[in-house]
Amino acid sequence: MHPHPHCSIVPPHLLAHLAAVDDPRHAVAARAARRALVQLDPLLADRAEAFAAPVPPRTAVGRPLERRISDAGGQEILPGTLIRGEGDGATGDEATDEAYDGLGATDALFREVYGRASIDDAGLPLAATVHYGQQYDNAFWDGERMVFGDGDGDVFGRFTRSLTVISHELTHGFTQYSTNLVYEGQPGALNESLSDVFGVLVEQHHLRQTVDQASWLVGEGVFTDQVQGQALRSLAAPGTAYDDDVLGRDPQPATMSDFVITASDNGGVHINSGIPNHAFYLTALHLGGYAWERAGRIWFDAAVGGGIQANSGFRLFADVTQEAARARFGQDSEEYEAVRQAWAKVEVTG
């Protein structure tokens, strides 16, 4: 049962009413309403031009976070048996508890910073399955839930060990309900890049790390000790995350000169994502501070603003993020300049 009806745009008088509610059953809605009333984003409050933003901060008043973690018990079956629901205490099973906490951290970024109520902005419950298959060495999104393997113990350990893997998967859900970029070629690489970008932002937000403090790595800790590599991907330095005798080296390019044309991996979706990933990193580096506040906000605005089509390529995505920066922060803003320079540096724009 969900006592809070979904409403993404709430009239101020209702917000004021909700904010004043002192009933613990409505605590989430009340908190969200208070946030909406004070225009939580301090950056926007400080800057007159940002108030004219055509994509206003949304108010995530509505159905609260609801997580459902299931256990496949080593079989390749979905969803498996429900093992931890929202509000249930820790189970002691590492994968279950990591998935539960990781979904919470991901929801916190989207809900508290960007005002989005779950991945669909309508409070969809977040579902995950752990212990999928035998020595299964992958994590994936199946269109409805995240699925995590325990790893083969040789190359990969448990996939839930890295928060960025969980947030990456959940962002595939966000993308499905926003741009729905097709999973092939450049649109597919953008789909992957959005998952990496919000994946690392979730971790940075959770740890309260600035641009300089963050690792900018995806999947740190997922490799076993036998692999020479610190993570699966690096937004700061694509192509440097691992270099192993058996696995080879990280194939990601950082610029269009090194764009990889391939039929495998759905046309290199996990490879060429290095280019938009690096553009995001350069934008965040230019702006400094907390990456989710300005660079992340621009990317979020672009993803929900309607300018990205399912078959959009890098060039259009670059234009839409620049437009989003201009719309929110102004033509003469350092934010717009940061985005413009970043896309030029990775050679997507001239």
Next chain:
Amino acid sequence: MRIEISRSGGFAGMTRTWSLEVSPAEAEERWLPLADRAAEAPRGEEARLERDQRDRYVYHIVIGYQEVTLPESRLDEPWKELIERARRGSTG
């Protein structure tokens, strides 16, 4: 007859290759007919489910002159057995 299997994609986006040797009779009886059938794309509900999958592996299997590309969600038991055999026998 040599069978080459390459697995790309997955969360890691890492391509791995394994191979194994089977008798011509086994290839004719088991794997070539399976590869012929696998070349047909799924329709309806199955196609929809496949379309929304993210970070799953893609398998490219070469059996003699026949090749087939299969998303992980379409791998049923015989293919899994073949891949398992190749993985056990390969060092790479």
